Amino acid sequence: MAREFIDCHCHLSANEFTQDIDDVLLRAKKTGVKALVAVTEGASEFEKVIQLSKTYPGFVFPCFGIHPLQGSGKDLHSVKVQDLEPFLPLFQKHRDNIVAVGEIGLDFTPWNVHSRSAAKVTIATMKELGISQALLHNFAGKPSVAMEGVQAGFSFSFPPAVSKTEQRAKLIRQIPLEHICLETDSPALGLDNHVRNEPGNITISCEYIAKVKGISPGVVMEVTTQNALRLFPRLKI
Template identity: 65%
Template structure:
């Protein structure tokens, strides 16, 4: 497959990959992956993803972002993000503004057990909009989480004047997704989509010219109990091809073009 694949949303800097990241990257390359757009969720990951970019400068494309749910380490209680979670991250955006390819993973997560109260949802909006402002100041696209908040997320993006956005693992209504398409946004889907029949209509309605591929590794693979890897991007590609009634080669070609359009700094890293 000449075009290869670009994994537009994965978490290569997390602990789950710490022991064998070299092998994971080798397997990804063997599967035809040309680049990993590696997002972060909390400030402790920022330096880690930069070090991986330095170690694999032709493959790992770093992003910085504070996720709407914090406390990802096993010993920490998860909580809805606050401005206090964002503040320690702010200097890093400036320090590495020339290295990062996007601001992400950022967004909204209104899942009831994370954000049961309006105060928490309002605070998430503040953190999200603050990071959208950072992206605009740096001239960068955004890599966006929108669980149980698809409409609110797209509304915020449009209100903030964001022109370049990826809505990863989008699970909102097709009508809401099409508002994002109208705004010029892209949507990406991980391997787990192939075990969720409810997404068929969504994938059918979003034009291929607005779709990218992702794995969201180490999560959202075919099997919930098995660590997902970037090599599994082929599963996303084949599923989208089946739903769209086109060849996997066509999906690989168009989604790679879309990724390069959305994340122009990939060109600095990857030789396609």
């Protein structure tokens, strides 16, 4: 079986990849990664991911979003609708190129840990809005809350770092494989906090999910790839 992974959430426009992005993506390809969804944290990255998608057509797919927390230190603040308005023309300009909208969400903690304090509200809000196609990345909510998302048709993705916490194992056991995707969230959330994470490490997520569920990594790879293709219709591999 050919190795075909899809990294559904990575930050290729991050400064950590500026010097060697070509090598990083080559390693990912050698690992078996067939497509990467490159998300943004701010509008300043929009053009950068578009350029990456042009440099690596059919491999890097742009995803525009505004992180719910902006700034750092004393300047850290929650994003408001008016913060997005100046950049709406960019969404319009590239609407035919982006595969999804993200990174977006709710963040109720002071330390930018997504959905750890907002999972229930996030899922409830999306259901109220009638959203049926959504990926909750690096999900860390309760299994009972996750099942509400499963019932709504949402998907969940997990980076390599989840293999370090038993709490995530309980969550992964309960979520049906048909609602799971793979991600690295690179350059963050690798096995070692002090080592840059890369898309090529998608195999770590795959193997951990397989171990937790008691199935083969090949099955996890195949099902999660099909899940991603269904979730992101514009992905072509």
